[in-house]
Structure formats: C-alpha cells, structure tokens
Amino acid sequence: MDDTHVGQQQEQGKGRARHRAERTCIGCRAQRGSHDLLRFVCTPQGQAILDSSWHAPGRGVYVCYDVICLRKALTPARLALALKQPVIAPDFDVVYQEVRSLLYKRLRACLGLGQKAGAVVSGYALLQKACAQARVLYMILAEDIASGRAGEYRSWCTQHNVPHVMLFTKEELGHIIGKPSRSALGLTAPHFLELLCAILTSLERLSIAYDKI
Numbered sequence: 001m002d003d004t005h006v007g008q009q010q011e012q013g014k015g016r017a018r019h020r021a022e023r024t025c026i027g028c029r030a031q032r033g034s035h036d037l038l039r040f041v042c043t044p045q046g047q048a049i050l051d052s053s054w055h056a057p058g059r060g061v062y063v064c065y066d067v068i069c070l071r072k073a074l075t076p077a078r079l080a081l082a083l084k085q086p087v088i089a090p091d092f093d094v095v096y097q098e099v100r101s102l103l104y105k106r107l108r109a110c111l112g113l114g115q116k117a118g119a120v121v122s123g124y125a126l127l128q129k130a131c132a133q134a135r136v137l138y139m140i141l142a143e144d145i146a147s148g149r150a151g152e153y154r155s156w157c158t159q160h161n162v163p164h165v166m167l168f169t170k171e172e173l174g175h176i177i178g179k180p181s182r183s184a185l186g187l188t189a190p191h192f193l194e195l196l197c198a199i200l201t202s203l204e205r206l207s208i209a210y211d212k213i
Ligand SMILES: [Zn+2]
Pocket: 025, 026, 027, 028, 029, 030, 063, 064, 066, 069
C-alpha cells in the first residue's frame, strides 16, 4: 500500500468521523448523530431555512425529525439564541412538507440503490421463490395493490415471518426500480433494510407526533 493510498484512507476516516459527529437538538436537547437530525441555517437576509444538503455554509442548528421538537425549535427566539443573530423563523407547515418530501426522496433513493445492488426482488414468481427461500427480510406493498394480491403477499409474509409496510403506488414502485409498475418489492440485504428502517422511523416520528397536535 503506497502513501497516497494511506493518505486517502486517513482522509476517508476523518470524513467518517465528521459524519458521526454528535449534535444537540435545539428543541429537546437530545444529542444524536448530525445526520439523524435536520439542519437549519440562516440566509444573508436573516431567514432560517432547512438545509437539506447538510453542507450549507455558516452556523447551523439541529432539530430532531419530530414535530414537537420542530414546533419548539422553529421560533424566532429559540433560533436567534442558537444562531446568535436575529432570525426570521420559517413557516412551520412549509418546513413540515419539506421534511416529508426529503424523507420520501431518501426512501426512493434507498430502494433505487438497493435495486442496483441486487438487494430488491420484484415480480410475483420471483418474490414467491425468494420468500420460500427465506431470502426476503422486508416487503413493501403498493398502497393501490389489488386486495386479492395483497392478501397473497400478506400470507407469504406471515408464513415466513417477514414484516411489511404499505408505501407508494404500483406505478411509483416500478418507477423507483426502473421497471414497469410493481405491486410489491422484497428487500434481501440487511444493509438496505437498516437504511430503509431508519428513514421509516423518522417518517413515523414526524407523522405520529403531528397527528397528536
Ligand atoms: Zn429533539
């Protein structure tokens, strides 16, 4: 291994360390990895905005994927204190929709990557075979799946102890994996399942809390 390679590895190591850096939610004060929190920054005009890139320059503040934390955090007083300058708070409903869109975008990206990595099975016969071989770890059923077909997939899930969730339309599921419409997708790799579940958990925390308000 030459020095350049070692240097690159050290740089990558530093990158991972930064990725894991803990930040504090300004709503509930919990500490989490920075990528498990939403980041907000201030524009030169003093408007606080969601930084969906996580890389916008300037001081950033972090908030949990939780509507209660967002409600507490996105006030002019709390933002001004954390950003150390006068701040115009963003419109709550706009931020809420932005965060939902962001999470759905990440879900689509995760499934698209899973497909490219060969970790997604789709199509009736292939899914049936993969379930029988106990290769399916998680199943996604389309929200507009025909009830008879949904019943079949659910019975396979029950039989093989596979958790499932209803997400996207058949058309969307097909589009995400670059195929014609799909009633169901099966995930076969733990790594992608972990990614998917982390996004679903964020979406759940956002939605459950929103319903309570
Ligand atoms: Zn919080």
